Amino acid sequence: MQDxxxxxxxxxxxxxxxxxxxxxxxxxxxxxxxxxxxxTKQIAVYNFTRTDKWYACQNLCxxxxxxxxxxxxxxxxDGVAKVACPMHKKNFSLxxxxxxxxxxxxxxxxxxxxxxxxxxxxxxx
Amino acid sequence: MKKIIVVGNGMVGYKFCEKFVALAKDKKFQLTVxxxxxxxAYDRVHLSEFFQSKDAKALEMAPREWYEEHGIELVTDExxxxxxxxxKKVTTSKDINYKYDYLVLATGSAxxxxxxxxxxxxxxxxxxxxxxLEAMLSYAAKLKKGRKKETIKAAVLGGxxxxxxxxxxxxxxxxxxxxxxxxxxxMPRQLDTRASNVLQEKLESLGINIxxxxxxxxxxxxxNITGMEFGEYDKIDVEMLVISAGIRPRDELGKTCFxxxxxxxxxxVSDKMQTSDPEIFAIGEVALYNQMIYGLVAxxxxxxxxxxxxxxxxxxxxxxxxxxxSTKLKLIGVDVASYGEPFMPVEKGYSIIYENKTKNxxxxxxxxxxxxxxxxxxxxxxxxxxxxxxxxxxxxxxxPEDAEELILGSxxxxxxxxxxxxxxxxAAQVCSCESITKGDICCSxxxxxxxxxxxxxxxxxxxxxxxxxxxxxxxLVNETLKSLGKEVKETICEHFSFNRQELYDLIKxxxxxxxxxxxxxxxxxxxxxxxxxxxxSIFATITMETPNKQVGIQDTxxxxxxxxQRNGTYSVxxxxxxxxxxxxxxxxIGEVAKKYDLYTKITGGQRIDLFGAQLHELPxxxxxxxxxxxxxxxxxxxxxxxxxSCVGSTWCRFGMHESVTFAIEIExxxxxxxxxxxxxxxxxxxIRECAEARGKDFGLIAVDGGxxxxxxxxxxxxxxxxxxxxxQLDDATAIKYLDRFLMFYIRTAGPLVRTAPWLxxxxxxxxxxxxxxxxxxxxxxxxxxxxxxxxxxxxxxxxKQAIEDPNMAKRFKHFVNSxxxxxxxxxxxMRDQKMPKAW
Numbered sequence: 035m036q037d038x039x040x041x042x043x044x045x046x047x048x049x050x051x052x053x054x055x056x057x058x059x060x061x062x063x064x065x066x067x068x069x070x071x072x073x074t075k076q077i078a079v080y081n082f083t084r085t086d087k088w089y090a091c092q093n094l095c096x097x098x099x100x101x102x103x104x105x106x107x108x109x110x111x112d113g114v115a116k117v118a119c120p121m122h123k124k125n126f127s128l129x130x131x132x133x134x135x136x137x138x139x140x141x142x143x144x145x146x147x148x149x150x151x152x153x154x155x156x157x158x159x
Numbered sequence: 160m161k162k163i164i165v166v167g168n169g170m171v172g173y174k175f176c177e178k179f180v181a182l183a184k185d186k187k188f189q190l191t192v193x194x195x196x197x198x199x200a201y202d203r204v205h206l207s208e209f210f211q212s213k214d215a216k217a218l219e220m221a222p223r224e225w226y227e228e229h230g231i232e233l234v235t236d237e238x239x240x241x242x243x244x245x246x247k248k249v250t251t252s253k254d255i256n257y258k259y260d261y262l263v264l265a266t267g268s269a270x271x272x273x274x275x276x277x278x279x280x281x282x283x284x285x286x287x288x289x290x291x292l293e294a295m296l297s298y299a300a301k302l303k304k305g306r307k308k309e310t311i312k313a314a315v316l317g318g319x320x321x322x323x324x325x326x327x328x329x330x331x332x333x334x335x336x337x338x339x340x341x342x343x344x345x346m347p348r349q350l351d352t353r354a355s356n357v358l359q360e361k362l363e364s365l366g367i368n369i370x371x372x373x374x375x376x377x378x379x380x381x382x383n384i385t386g387m388e389f390g391e392y393d394k395i396d397v398e399m400l401v402i403s404a405g406i407r408p409r410d411e412l413g414k415t416c417f418x419x420x421x422x423x424x425x426x427x428v429s430d431k432m433q434t435s436d437p438e439i440f441a442i443g444e445v446a447l448y449n450q451m452i453y454g455l456v457a458x459x460x461x462x463x464x465x466x467x468x469x470x471x472x473x474x475x476x477x478x479x480x481x482x483x484x485s486t487k488l489k490l491i492g493v494d495v496a497s498y499g500e501p502f503m504p505v506e507k508g509y510s511i512i513y514e515n516k517t518k519n520x521x522x523x524x525x526x527x528x529x530x531x532x533x534x535x536x537x538x539x540x541x542x543x544x545x546x547x548x549x550x551x552x553x554x555x556x557x558x559p560e561d562a563e564e565l566i567l568g569s570x571x572x573x574x575x576x577x578x579x580x581x582x583x584x585x586a587a588q589v590c591s592c593e594s595i596t597k598g599d600i601c602c603s604x605x606x607x608x609x610x611x612x613x614x615x616x617x618x619x620x621x622x623x624x625x626x627x628x629x630x631x632x633x634x635l636v637n638e639t640l641k642s643l644g645k646e647v648k649e650t651i652c653e654h655f656s657f658n659r660q661e662l663y664d665l666i667k668x669x670x671x672x673x674x675x676x677x678x679x680x681x682x683x684x685x686x687x688x689x690x691x692x693x694x695x696s697i698f699a700t701i702t703m704e705t706p707n708k709q710v711g712i713q714d715t716x717x718x719x720x721x722x723x724q725r726n727g728t729y730s731v732x733x734x735x736x737x738x739x740x741x742x743x744x745x746x747x748i749g750e751v752a753k754k755y756d757l758y759t760k761i762t763g764g765q766r767i768d769l770f771g772a773q774l775h776e777l778p779x780x781x782x783x784x785x786x787x788x789x790x791x792x793x794x795x796x797x798x799x800x801x802x803x804s805c806v807g808s809t810w811c812r813f814g815m816h817e818s819v820t821f822a823i824e825i826e827x828x829x830x831x832x833x834x835x836x837x838x839x840x841x842x843x844x845x846i847r848e849c850a851e852a853r854g855k856d857f858g859l860i861a862v863d864g865g866x867x868x869x870x871x872x873x874x875x876x877x878x879x880x881x882x883x884x885x886x887q888l889d890d891a892t893a894i895k896y897l898d899r900f901l902m903f904y905i906r907t908a909g910p911l912v913r914t915a916p917w918l919x920x921x922x923x924x925x926x927x928x929x930x931x932x933x934x935x936x937x938x939x940x941x942x943x944x945x946x947x948x949x950x951x952x953x954x955x956x957x958x959k960q961a962i963e964d965p966n967m968a969k970r971f972k973h974f975v976n977s978x979x980x981x982x983x984x985x986x987x988x989m990r991d992q993k994m995p996k997a998w
Contacts, residue, residue, distance in 0.1 A: 038983065056976045061969070065685075066711040066718070071977045079975070084675075084685055100727045101983050105715045109687030112653065118688035120715035120723055 039099065041075060042092035042142035043158075044131055050145060050156035058151050067117065069093050069104035070155065077144060077155055078104035080128065082115060088146035089128035090155050095119045096139045103141070161188050161260040163470060164249060166239045166412065168194025170203060171443030171459035172265035173220040178467040180229045188471070190231045191257065193249075195238040196288060199223050204456055206292065207328045215289050242416040244436055261438055261470050264413065264426060265463070268406035268444035268454070273316075277378030283400045286315075286325040295401070299332045302398055310335045313399035314387060316375060318345040320488070322403035326367050327491045329401060337368040337395060339375060339387065341404075349486060349497035353514060354537045357521040361493050361540065364519075370395070406454055408445045421447040430477040432466040440466045448478060457591040458482050464594065483553065483591060487538075487545045487627045493519075494542035499535025499552040500525055508534050513566050522566040524548070526558070533558050533565070546589075546631040547580075554587045580634045581642075589635065590621040590628045600632060604639045612636045651910065652689040655682045659835065659910050663697050673698070674712045692717070693910045696797060699833030700905050703950045705957035706796070707964065716795035719971065720958055721777055724770060726984060726995035729777060731757070731769040732794035733784050734830060737804045737822035737842075738765025747787040755780055758992045764801035764839065766792060771993060773980055774971050781958045790956040793831060797911070799838045802826035803851065807844035807861075816861035818844035821890065825859075828894065829901065831954045835908040835917075838901070839873070853881045856914040857897055862886070866893045870900055870928070871918040879915040882925050885933065898947040899932045899940055 056070040056079065067080045076093035093101045098121060106117045108128070115128040125134040131143040145156040163179075165172050172192060179190055194200065201218040209218060216222075226233040238252040248256045270285035272278060282302075284295050302311055311334050315325045318340030329336045338345075344355035345362075359369045370389075379386035379394065388394040413426035419435035421427055425447030432440045432448075442462035444454055453459065461478060468476035485498035503510050503525035513522040520540040527534055533551045538544070548565070551558060558565060583589075585598030603609040603618045615636050616622055622629045650656045657665065662681065671677050674694050678686055686694075691712035698704050706717040716722050721729035733748065748767055752759045755776055757769040772780055781791075794800060804822030808814030822842040832838070841852030842859045851874075852858025858869040858881050865887040872881025885896060908917040921927060930936040961967050973981050985996040 061975050063711060063970075068975045069973060071974045071979060076974075076981070076983075082685060084678075098725075100725075101981055102715075102723070102727045105718070105723065105727075107688035107691055107712075107714065108685070109654070109691065110685040111687065113684065115685065116687070121727075123688060 039094060039096060042094065044142045045144050045156055045158045047145050047156065049158040051159070052157045053147065053154040054157055056153050056155055059148060059153060060151075062153065066108060067104040067106065069101075072155065072157060073159070076101050076104075078106075078117070079146065079153065079155065080104075080108050080115075080117065082108065085115075087115065088148060088153065089115055090144040090146045091117065091126065091128060091131060092142045094141075095121060095124065096141060097122060097124050162258060163188050163190045163261045163263065164239075164257060164259040165190065165192040165263045165265055166249070167265035167267055167409075167443075167445075168192050168196070168200045168233065168235065169265060169267045169443070170200060170220065170456055171267065171463050172263075173200035174460045174463040175263060175265060175442065175467060176226065176229075176231055177221075178464050179471075180231075182467050182473075183471045192226070192231060192233050193237055193239050193251065194233070194235045195252075196290070197236045198289070199226070199233060199235060201289065203287070206286075206289070207324050207331070209289060209292050218289075239412065242412055242439070244416050244439070247438065259438075261440065263466055263470075264434070264439065264441040264445055265443050266409040266412065266445045268408050268452070270402060271405040271407045272402055273375075273404055275375050275378055277380065277384070278402075280378055280380050280384045281382055282380075282384040282398060283378060283402065286321060286328070286401050286403045292328070295328075295399070296332065298399065299334070303333070311399075312337060312395070312397045313401070314339055314395065314397040315401045315403055316387075317403035317405065318342070318369065318371070319348065319403065319405070320346060320486070323362075323490045325401045325403045326362075329399070330367065330491070334399065335366070335368070337370060337397060338362075339370045339373050339389075339395075341372070341374055343372045345369065345371070346495070346497075349495070349501060350537055350539070351502055351523065353512070354521045354523065354539045357514065357516070357519055357539045358490075358493065358495060360516070361519040362491065365491055365493075367491070406444060406452070408447070408452055410445050413441065413445070421450070425452050428462075430465075430480070431469045431474070432462050432478060433469065440469070442466050449480065449482070451482075453482060453484075455484060455486065457594075458484075460592060461594060485549055485552075485591070487542050487549075494538065494540060494545075496538040496542040496545040497536070498545070498549045499533070501535050501537045503534065511563050511566060524562065524565055526562045530560070530562055531558070533562075543630075546628055550583050550587055550589070550631070554584055556582065580631060581638050589631055590619075593620045593623060595619050595621040597635060600635050601639045604636065605643065609636075611640075651693060652687055654678065654684045654686050654690050657681065659693060659697070660907050662694070663700070663906060666694070666697055667701050674709055686712070688714070689910070692797070696833045696835065696910075699798075700946075700950070703831075703953035705831070705955060705960055707957055707960045710970065714797075719774065719777060720781075720791065720795060720961060721772070722795045724995075727981065728770070728984065728995070729772045729774065730794070731772055731777070731780055731784075732762065732766055732792035733789035734792040734826075735766040735801075736826040736830070737802060737819050739804075739819055739823060744787065744789070747784070747789070751780055751783050754783075756993065758994060762794075762801075765803050766794075766801060768794070771986065771995075773984070774973050775980060778962050778967060778971050782962050785956070785959055785962065791831075791958040797834060797836050799826070799829040799832045799834070799840070802829075802840035802842060803855070804842045805844050805847075805849035807842075811844055813847060814844035814861070815863065816844055816866070818842040818850065818859075818861060821859065821866075822850070824890075825894070825897070828951055829897075831957070832901070832905075832950060834901070834905045836911050836913045838914075854878065855881060857881065857900065859893060865889050868893055868896055871914040871925075873913050873915050875913075877915070881915075882918075884925070884929065895944065896932055899943040900928070902943040902947045903928075903931060903939075 054072050062068050062081050064083045067078050070077050077090050078093045080089045093104050095103050106120045108117050111134050116125050118125050126141045131141040133139050147154045200220045239249045241250040248258050250256050270287050313329045313334035314337040315322050316339050318338050326336045326338050344352050373389045375387050377388040386394050386396040408425040410426050419427040426434050426441040428441050428446045428448050434441050443459040465478045487496035508525050508527045510525050524536040525534045583597050587597045589597050599619050603615050609615045609618050621632050692714040695712045706713040752769050758771050760768050762768050802822040802825045804818045807818030839855045840857045841850040841855040843850040843852045844861050853869050853872050854874045859866040867886050868884045869881035870884045872879050986993040987996045
């Protein structure tokens with residue numbers, strides 16, 4: 035199981051080697067999440083329409099190793115965009131992947147860009 | 160600049176410094192404090208806590224830096240040995256002289272060690288300072304060394320307040336404690352004999368041995384103590400002894416400089432705390448006031464305040480002549496309190512006594528002959544009411560006509576016999592350790608900037624002494640905040656500063672159309688997993704919209720109309736109203752489960768749960784179920800789940816009415832109804848109650864002449880039986896009451912609050928609820944009826960909606976960019992079915 039988790043590492047804008055096209059803006063629900071596949075990875079993608087911002091993170095919740103984060107409810111805590119895991123409501127920052135309850139579990143986050151109505155996720159592999 | 164010297168840095172000496180800092184602001188005085196102990200003043204009242212924490216610092220009244228910050232010179236480990244009144248100087252143990260203008264003696268007291276032969280033997284201790292405790296601990300360690308598990312006995316001489324505290328300390332050290340008291344009862348100054356008996360039984364049940372009416376003749380042993388002898392053939396074997404037989408004032412300094420002394424010790428003071436030398440004051444346990452030494456903290460603190468005021472020139476501040484000796488304490492987990500006049504001479508009044516040996520309870524109140532005043536009393540076992548009794552006594556508050564209600568509770572409808580804490584006069588002292596009045600506490604909120612209990616404690620210092628007044632201070636703070644409309648509000652989350660009911664009204668009145676508009680109008684930010692489903696639930700009630708309308712704000716279960724399970728797969732529960740199902744429908748469920756390889760189990764609500772469905776399979780499964788005549792069971796929603804039934808009069812030879820028929824009617828009526836939490840019902844055909852209706856949010860039980868309606872029960876983590884709401888109802892009336900009850904609950908309950916805790920918090924409880932629903936006391940019954948009927952009429956199966964929606968396929972696809980399914984799912988076999996593989 036650890037192998038599955040280990041393939042997710044945060045990618046910053048500067049590290050991106052591949053901008054992978056995952057669909058059009060209208061393929062994704064507004065103000066909630068959906069999941070895309072890249073090689074063996076499952077990535078959750080969220081569209082925050084109130085600020086017109088997009089976020090992406092691993093779909094795997096590191097707590098019980100379930101592929102569920104794209105199903106979680108999104109929102110903000112003190113202005114920081116977040117997702118709440120649907121299983122046990124662990125809150126993760128979509129800005130840096132940190133756990134907003136302050137414990138160790140973190141998630142990997144990925145950059146998203148929108149060009150000509152298409153959605154791209156940045157990967158370094 | 161005038162010089163003040165304080166001799167003694169105990170609790171009262173410290174209090175002098177604290178009051179000095181608070182009152183003497185113009186810096187005309189320089190304050191020097193001498194303490195003979197190595198550390199700054201600490202809390203002796205809670206000395207036995209040292210055994211648990213071993214942390215002397217935690218007991219400190221204030222750290223050394225506090226004295227520095229306030230310009231007070233603190234000299235520890237140095238004892239004042241002589242006073243030279245003519246030259247106004249003191250000499251210390253280091254042979255240094257200090258000049259004073261005012262001298263304050265706060266030397267306190269020393270344990271009284273009776274002159275018993277053998278009292279000098281090793282293993283005999285007193286109980287007063289941290290050093291005493293440390294010496295006891297190291298002796299105890301030596302005793303225990305090399306011994307295995309045999310019990311070692313230790314005695315405490317003295318069954319008063321401090322003696323019982325010491326017994327607890329001895330027990331905490333791992334010894335078998337024996338308390339030896341000369342008098343025929345425990346705490347002879349505070350308790351009567353019956354109270355002492357109750358306390359004794361309780362203490363003995365906790366493993367503390369009590370020996371009353373014992374005069375110790377001799378301490379036995381060679382070098383070390385081995386026992387105590389009381390009479391010719393009367394002795395106990397103990398290996399350690401703690402003496403706690405009272406106190407003697409530390410008045411040597413007064414004696415040697417010829418201040419006026421009491422015949423049995425103590426330095427005589429006036430109501431200004433002045434000794435016979437007007438420049439020398441005495442406070443605390445060394446001072447003899449009214450021919451008495453007061454061994455309690457509260458009067459000591461008052462004396463400190465009087466002395467400070469006198470010295471800085473507020474000469475009209477005097478010591479009260481009546482000193483309140485009320486005490487409340489927790490002895491080894493047993494509440495003991497005594498106030499006012501605990502023993503009542505017949506010529507002054509009469510007593511009401513309640514004693515319950517099965518619960519180790521004793522309550523006594525002493526009432527004046529005219530029945531109008533509470534003169535004093537005793538509480539053992541439960542001192543919850545002490546603060547209120549104490550205030551009634553201190554302030555002469557009115558008491559019930561039948562005074563026994565004070566200890567037995569009033570037998571009428573609801574309410575306590577005390578009245579509100581707010582009835583106490585402003586001048587009433589609530590915290591006697593710190594002399595804080597009710598007015599001080601309330602003003603810190605109404606006129607100061609205190610917002611909560613924490614602020615009030617920080618500002619006034621109330622509760623920081625013995626802590627006994629804390630419940631009353633908390634009540635006062637809450638009531639005062641309430642009276643200002645500043646009640647600490649339960650808000651939904653950081654995005655909405657309203658509670659659920661307020662937001663419900665706002666959305667309804669303003670005809671808001673969706674979550675986004677709600678957030679624009681009444682909230683801020685993006686929302687979160689708390690407010691989104693809550694608002695979804697409100698919209699479901701106001702417009703009866705299904706979760707298909709605002710998909711993004713639904714909790715994950717509602718978004719996919721299924722229950723997410725352990726490995727991220729879902730379960731499917733079709734509605735089987737009342738638990739009644741035809742064989743054909745049962746076969747359909749079996750076939751569907753087989754086709755999609757679903758684990759199948761009967762639920763607690765008389766229906767069938769199919770587990771292990773993947774997201775993309777959900778619409779396919781539901782298409783087949785709906786085609787066969789099923790509809791959503793709403794097992795995923797905060798909504799009506801099931802109405803469980805027993806087979807009822809149609810088949811059962813005991814049945815009184817048709818419980819299945821009525822259960823189906825009710826389940827069909829409320830299916831799809833969204834609520835603050837899940838709702839379950841039950842209908843039983845007779846009082847054998849096979850449907851467990853009283854374990855549900857609403858339950859009907861058939862009786863002769865109709866249905867008995869029960870409300871607000873649940874199973875779960877805090878099981879609660881539903882309470883009887885109305886009797887012998889016909890079907891239509893039962894449904895009318897249910898409509899109103901459910902609607903009222905849905906409107907007013909907080910998020911995720913089930914009916915039972917909602918009723919607990921409902922002011923007026925079940926009687927109030929009956930008035931609203933049956934008598935229409937709020938005049939809203941018609942509205943509630945209409946709202947419920949509207950919801951019933953608008954019901955639609957949300958799964959039917961979902962599979963007919965052309966966009967639905969998108970929602971139930973695992974990947975946006977691929978038709979693959981989740982390849983991480985692994986199942987393993989279990990008892991001919993399957994289960995998720997454990998990671």
